Amino acid sequence: MHKTIYKRRLAVLTLGVNIDHVATLRQARRTVEPDPVAAAVLAELAGADGITVHLREDRRHIQDRDVRILRQTVRTHLNLEMAATPEMVAIALEIRPDYITLVPERREEVTTEGGLDVAGQRDRLGTIVATLQGAGIPVSLFIDPDVPQITAAADLGSQFIELHTGRYAEATTPPAQAQELAALAAGTNFALAQGLRVNAGHGLTYWNVQPVAALGGMEELNIGHSIMSRAVLVGLERAVREMKAAMVGLGEPRG
Numbered sequence: 001m002h003k004t005i006y007k008r009r010l011a012v013l014t015l016g017v018n019i020d021h022v023a024t025l026r027q028a029r030r031t032v033e034p035d036p037v038a039a040a041v042l043a044e045l046a047g048a049d050g051i052t053v054h055l056r057e058d059r060r061h062i063q064d065r066d067v068r069i070l071r072q073t074v075r076t077h078l079n080l081e082m083a084a085t086p087e088m089v090a091i092a093l094e095i096r097p098d099y100i101t102l103v104p105e106r107r108e109e110v111t112t113e114g115g116l117d118v119a120g121q122r123d124r125l126g127t128i129v130a131t132l133q134g135a136g137i138p139v140s141l142f143i144d145p146d147v148p149q150i151t152a153a154a155d156l157g158s159q160f161i162e163l164h165t166g167r168y169a170e171a172t173t174p175p176a177q178a179q180e181l182a183a184l185a186a187g188t189n190f191a192l193a194q195g196l197r198v199n200a201g202h203g204l205t206y207w208n209v210q211p212v213a214a215l216g217g218m219e220e221l222n223i224g225h226s227i228m229s230r231a232v233l234v235g236l237e238r239a240v241r242e243m244k245a246a247m248v249g250l251g252e253p254r255g
């Protein structure tokens with residue numbers, strides 16, 4: 001059953017757990033364990049409000065098989081991150097996740113390096129947004145908190161944006177971090193004024209998440225690498241619970 005969870009505004013900031021790097025460990029041996037499908041079950045039992053997976057063109061971690069099974073087993077909501085390509089649009093239309101997030105992708109990147117350039121490819125992305133939302137699949141655009149990008153996302157009619165928190169996460173001094181946090185706050189407020197719904201993610205950790213979570217106006221934080229890094233040491237259920245606590249400023253994050 002495809003939940004239409006995104007037809008209602010959520011009052012509480014939710015956590016989307018990105019399970020990509022469970023699959024990274026499995027793909028290290030090209031074997032069958034650990035299974036991201038099992039990880040999603042445990043993450044949801046621990047309080048995850050959604051499951052996020054990035055089906056990369058190079059299939060370096062999440063596989064098509066994972067997404068197909070997750071569509072049947074995820075009980076919260078399934079967010080499929082994907083490049084804006086015909087292959088991925090066809091997969092999204094077939095599998096029908098609860099929503100999709102269009103992200104930039106380069107084969108040689110270690111991880112996502114920046115936000116999608118929506119302003120520079122309005123026609124191409126507009127067609128994809130119309131196709132997917134026309135099929136009943138809400139679209140989120142993964143963009144930097146920049147006014148031209150937010151404006152372009154609103155112009156294309158995307159229901160959501162996901163603000164890229166990488167510049168904030170990579171800031172190395174308190175003034176730089178404060179500046180990037182202010183940009184996220186301004187971007188959120190501007191996006192809401194355009195009628196967009198706002199998520200955020202990338203590079204968020206137990207130590208930097210709370211100021212972002214406290215901004216207000218956002219609906220969901222998508223967090224993966226930091227949760228999986230802790231999970232390999234203390235277990236996934238505890239890692240998810242501790243991230244939920246960290247988002248509301250509870251509990252002492254333990255490295």
Ligand SMILES: CC(=O)[C@@H](O)[C@H](O)COP(=O)(O)O
Pocket residue numbers: 018020021053054081103110111112142201202203222224
């Ligand atoms: C878009 C984003 O920031 C992440 O959700 C993305 O999944 C990063 O790619 P990897 O998971 O391959 O690091």
Ligand SMILES: NCC(=O)COP(=O)(O)O
Pocket residue numbers: 018052162200201202203204222223224225226
């Ligand atoms: N879109 C961000 C995401 O899903 C997880 O990013 P990260 O926490 O793995 O950096």
